[in-house]
Amino acid sequence: MCADTTSEALDYKDTLNLPKTDFPMRAGLPKREPDWLARWERIGVYDRLREKAGRKPFTLHDGPPYANGHLHIGHALNKTIKDMIVRSHQMMGFDARYVPGWDCHGLPIEWKIEEQYRQKGKDKDEVPVNDFRQECRKFAEHWVDIQREEFKRLGVTGNWDDPYLTMDFHAERVIAEEFMKFLMNGTLYQGSKPVMWSPVEKTALAEAEVEYHDHQSHTIWVKFPVVRAIESTGGRSDLLGVNVVIWTTTPWTIPSNRAVAFNPELSYGLYEVTEAPEDNWAKVGEQFLLSDKLAEDVFRAARVEGFKRLRDVTGAQLDLMICAHPFRGIEGGEGEWDYDVPLLPGDHVTDEAGTGFVHTAPSHGADDFVLGVKHGLQMTHNVMEDGSFRESLPLFGGAKIMNHKGKEGDANKRVIDALVASGALIARGRVKHSYPHSWRSKAPLIFRNTPQWFVAIDKTVGDGHDEMGTTIRTRALNSIDKLVKWWPQSGRNRLYSMIESRPDWVLSRQRAWGVPLTCFVKKGALPTDPDFLLRDEKVNARILEAFEAEGADAWYKAGAKERFLGGDYNPDEWEQVFDILDVWFDSGSTHAFVLRDRPDGTEDGIADVYMEGTDQHRGWFHSSMLQACGTLGRAPYRNVVTHGFTLDEKGNKMSKSLGNTIVPAEVIKQYGADILRLWVAQTDYTADQRIGPEILKGVADSYRRLRNTMRFMLGSLSDFTEAERVENPADMPPLERWVLSRLADLDAQVRKDYAEFDFQGVFTAVFNFATVDLSSFYFDIRKDVLYCDGDSPRRRAARTVLDILFHRLTTWLAPILVFTMEEVWLERYPGDDSSVHLVDFPETPADWRDEALEGEVAKVRRVRRVVTAALEVQRRDKVIGSSLEAAPVVHVEDAETRKLLAGIDMDDLCITSGLTVTGDPAPSEAFRLPEIPGVGVVFELAEGDKCQRCWKILPDVGRHSHPGVCGRCNDALG
Template identity: 80%
Template sequence: MCADTPETPEYKSTLNLPKTDFPMRAGLPKREPAWLERWEQIGVYDRLREKQGRTPFILHDGPPYANGHLHIGHALNKTIKDMIVRSHQMMGFDARYVPGWDCHGLPIEWKIEEQYRNKGKDKDEVPVIDFRQECRKFAEGWVDIQREEFKRLGITGNWVNPYLTMDYHAEAVIAGEFQKFLMNGTLYQGSKPVMWSPVEKTALAEAEIEYHDHKSHTIWVKFPITQAIGPTGADVGLQGVDVVIWTTTAWTIPSNRAIAFNPALSYGLYKVTAAPDGNWAKKGDHYLLADNLAADVMKSAKVDEFVRKRDIPAEQLDLISCAHPFKGVDGGEGEWDYKVPMLPGDHVTDEAGTGFVHTAPSHGADDYVLGVKHGLQMTYNVIEDGSFRADLPLFGGEVIITPKGKEGGANTTIINKLAEISALIARGRVTHSYPHSWRSKAPVIFRNTPQWFAAVDREIADGMDQYGDTIRQRALTSIDELVKWTPQTGRNRLFSMIEARPDWVLSRQRAWGVPLTCFVKKDTLPTAPDFLLRDEAVNARVIEAFEAEGADAWYVEGAKERFLGSDYNADEWEQVFDVLDVWFDSGSTHAFVLRDREDGAPDGIADVYMEGTDQHRGWFHSSLLQACGTKGRAPYRNVVTHGFTLDAKGNKMSKSLGNTIVPEKIVQQYGADILRLWVAQTDYTADQRIGPEILKGVADSYRRLRNTMRFMLGALSDFTEVDRIEDPADMPPLERWVMSRMAELDEVVRKGYAEFDFQGVFSAVFNFATVDLSSFYFDIRKDVLYCDGDSTRRRAARTVLDLLFHRLTTWLAPVLVFTMEEVWLERFPGAQSSVHLVDFPETPASWRNSQNEENVARVRRVRRVVTSALEIQRRDKVIGSSLEAAPVVHVEDAETRRLMALVDMDDVCITSGLTVSADPAPDEAFRMPDITGVAVVFEMAEGEKCQRCWKILPDVGQHAHLGVCGRCNDALN
């Protein structure tokens, strides 16, 4: 009876076909919220905390700002943190995660003011405590919104009890940390130029600045030489000569106090010999200029011809004095009747300008340093709204930057006055990178104001000098000796910043924040020893009040008398009402989170701080300075940095460009796991790109992984311990190879997660799952799994699949938190079951067998040649399936032939038969250029097609069961 006659039994029901309800279509957007609810119901995070005897691992959360919906940078940041926490938990640590929020500061205050402006209200007429309460309420609302958005991304943590910088205890600790600076002598009040926002009317830190192209006025201004004394004391004849400066900040000219030059540059005296009629630079004018810039200056001044008269040596420049351009100008009222000295400065270059730098100590960092060194007088010409003081002659009330962030009339008025008095030789416009407030997006100015500073080079006598006795020394030592940097470039960036940074500006002229809880003596200079009140009892009363009432206690009527108590006459002291820079708030979080909380760090030091690269000048920076001032060292052991997220073309995301990618939209379309998988696939240490096509590629990778997991679930549907083979030695070589690869991969995964290399981990696991397993091992073992009876081969394969299941689900769980939970529950359903409650399984090193891996690699190379040869036959319609073939494989290498004899090569190549030959291959045999010594001669399989396994074999039809081969006959029995 032929195998394909109607009488042939239907054998499909006798196959061990995969059984699983696990769908290929994930439906993540709809299904993920149910898993979130489940984790909350069974208390996964709290149950993990109950595991005893584990070493704590603490990632300290850099607080996002409680202001607005999440952007893609938030999603990247929190997902990386989550993968760090989850992977370390599954490696046996007690990996706690306390999410936090930055709640004080200008962005929130700005929003409330904006609401006031829309309602026609004046902020200054609202009681300060009422205003602060509105800011608090605004922050609370956004904390709740962002918390749900973060949770939707699958982020684990103590969401029930996060930290907020506006919590009463946090405010008390921030004040207490500030008081440590007060008591250890690093706090002082100084008057120096800081970046000032006229729009927001407050000083800004470097971390609050972003740089944008800005079009500025440029002017070349003459400063007449009034005195030029040579080395012998004699006049050197430079009367009638002008020193020419170039500046892009015309508004600072009224505050000029000196001109800087660089002794290392070459200078000369230049004479204009020809110029157009009516030109500002006239024939016969004499200018001092840097030699490398003279031609450019003359070109800008529209000079037709000029000559260099002679050298002007540096020792001569040092003895020159000039007059201010506005000296003697009618209406100037003697404001500028002073000498303008020439001073040496290394910051002067001959790359642009004139080689001479106009110096206004009140309006520039380099200018200030030079001014302090040479005792120049500070000016206070610009007030907080960005206008000149009303009594400044000629320019009183002129506005530099308007309340709307636009240019006022100050620049133009000053330039016009300079032109009127013939003090200009040229003017123009230049587009250059200029600092702007990252909140208002308006330009800022350098403005000299009294501010509170922490001295970074002042010796601290606090007994914590193991790593240095100044903040700077402790910070630099911490960077190099106590902290590991990922990537290492983060170390270099922060080190150079700390090495060169000035004293830390702590004060802000705002209302929503923690006040500088200190008192100053009235009518006393800031340099006097008794200017600041340093009293532990006063400090303690402040902290006690803040713990009970929050920082609002500072603003309550009678607060000064309450805190000073009976020990001091309140009339002799002034209460400081500036608030702390919010970077001091977030820099202090190590104290009220790591030190004070039960789920903090045992020694108050975090294992990891992880933020974007901009935080080298932000949170990493301020936390380092703050901790070095109060605990003597960095508050972290590892600093991990990620780059910025760009669009698919590599452009910065911008609402105006319409290229923003919103996490919520990705979650709605694909599900959070796809977003998380994108994070895992990127090199987060550099800038990353994201866009629709990129996400489609990620989704394709996800589908391939999901298919791998589905295959395992189907094959393991009824697997029990009875089916297990305990000793790998009892398994076929192919299974031993898979176990060896698992042992190898376990090491890669653990090392990668420990080093925060998620891209490396995912790449290794993904390639293993899709290439080694799906395309090779699973492809080969389908026949055994489906068609064998209770054979050793099948039991070994299912044992290995079980081992694979436990490793792949846990290795991938920190990345695909929802999908791996779905996979886990499909196999291990239960009210309290979760993949996130288990650890990475221990994988014995004894499984590793590098020789077996090499052996299988040899067999795989042969398989490639065979499958490529059969593909040609399939393409040419000679065969429809590889099971129709029984090729002859000519192999030159005897060791390879020996290895092929140890495995079922027809199974490996998915053919019905396969013959290995040591004979020389005929010329027509198929070969591959990159695999030598292997050639394939195609032969059709002989026999009948088994109606159960579909192999074509000679013995089909010769057994008790109709139309089957011997192997299937045994299985049916």
């Protein structure tokens, strides 16, 4: 219906049941949302939900964000998904708890304080450690407060007054206590291994703290002369003096070389240079051992103009062949490199690039280290924590691999120059390749051998009879397959492969802000000695008591060693360890002090859900799994939900330099948080998702359509009372019963999708129902009944259905559009204690489901579609202005469909004043739709006069007691 401004119609306007609501068309979310936030805090919505008795707990454990900056769009995505999980499960009948938390220790915060020091000309090492730690604590407190308000502004519910912080004294105590469990169960050990090391930050990094960027490296091809061949392994004396050639992108590792690796499965040959420029590094007559597949590439790089292959060289011949280091006998070398360099078989060697031989420095590479341990190679300690060579290293002492800003130092050049001087180089170049960088300083990393503390993940834990496994690795792999559900399933494969192949866990960091490794080592003892580590429960208890009262700062106070050792041990015989724990151990331990220790935790210390980005398979999912498998014997979670990364509209990674970042605060300022939340619900968050100005405009348009749907319902229910309710669906017209059947379908889908964390599925189903089934069909049809009928049975049925729709749509959408659905709810149920977030999804009777009726309505809608399309042509051609001017004849070939239509008021469904259904063949001029065969529509004008109240054109208008109206309207007027 549309408004009519004729004088006759104005007499009846006040007699119509027009919608009445104060619900505005324009949402004004940016200004109004803060009021709802304040209201929820005032009435204590989160706490009141906890008071509901008899509910099964459901706990989503928050992966702690880092307290060091404003929120970015990834934070908004992450926290919104978590909020939807918590709210939807609460409304499905659970006691859904959410304790937000923050990661407060570690390098990112320490780095910020050091930057402040550098700007002030201060030296961190000259500041007392606990003074420095206090500045780190204050920095974290500052950002926790800021981020808390930013998260709350997104509409995220939770225990914001009592979050968990890894720097709380109790948390620091428990982190230390969890570390002590590894100390006491024998899995903790000190080892010397190459680890990812940041010379800029002067600490080891975990894999999760590493990102890969393109980096230009030096490339060198270096000769290792064969000096001895072992006859018993097939060696040949005539190979003496030939050169094994290696290729590397890290020239600075050459001084630490201890072996050369080859792969017995590859094809190798002995090659001789036959033609080359006089000044060439690779000389005519020189013989090289090379991979056959790579020989031509090597000679091209070495500017060799002619070469010949002399013969095959087998793996048996290469095995245990002995080379000299290229710096053997070098002037000024002081005998540093006058040792043998064996050839050793290694599966990691390929012929995809290089020479087929791999230079091996066990102190500076993972594969190198494994090979070195297997064959007893000597580890070197040539590189210091700042990335410089030790001062005592001949020729290169003090040379820097990179400077304090992460730029290349002089080490590579000095090594390359020495190789040229010694005649060991045959080629050099540059290559751009993917290289590890610190995700904080953005500086390149190196592999560096340092003493570190490790947890052995393949060592037997406990009594060896645990059903989940006897090692941390087997417990983790069994947990992945037997105890955890993965959303999406690909997350299982990702984490399983990582844990299946990962090395021991490096726990130590050489920094100051964090929980220390609370242990003591015996002076003069070797790490392999049984009494190297002090394992004493009384010492542990004293440490934990101090941490509970004073925090981890107690470890750094004067006299701490004497205090913790008590009178049980001589302090002069023990050294206190001052490395701090990897921050991933902190967050991996949160299950203990959040899920286990808090009253709003869980009975068994296991969370129902962990939910983070896909990068956390390497991060929090991973560290939590390892930590809990070492202390609990299983994973600390039952479900793992993973989201992808957020990209710009073109699919590019966001960066400030590109100017394509989307800041949550700016989106909220322009549109409101509900639009941001709706974007989350509309996207497939399990994959990488896109966001930008045009996408947000589309989201806002969807929001407006949905808002209009809710506004129509509110207006049509303005004076609805329980006395009007039709209790029995059997007493309703078919159209209302169809709506109830669709609701029964939708209720099952909504609950299933929410239970499976599929918010896109929920929103798509509800949105399509609201805009297609309701606004464009049911509402469109029933406007006439709602506006024009008196207290008729069909109007009462329609209003009853609208009330049922209201309670389901508002609650189903409340976890997504938290502000808007509260606004909708309060429009009908105002009051100080009222909130949609205090109610559950209404139970929807399964017997509302009527599959046969849904099938019938689907057939009717197909016919209606042809009719409305035919009338649209007449409206376009200005034959009619309104569909109520029409009374079409509809030709339907199918007898069953005609029978079905005979029992329905098709003129109401098609919003016409009349409509005739016939089985006669449709004439050639009939309107048809190719996709709906068997239906033709012949347009006819409605006969009669226009009712001045409902605007239908009917023959009986003007024949009743009220002038100018039809019989239906005359009855309504009384």
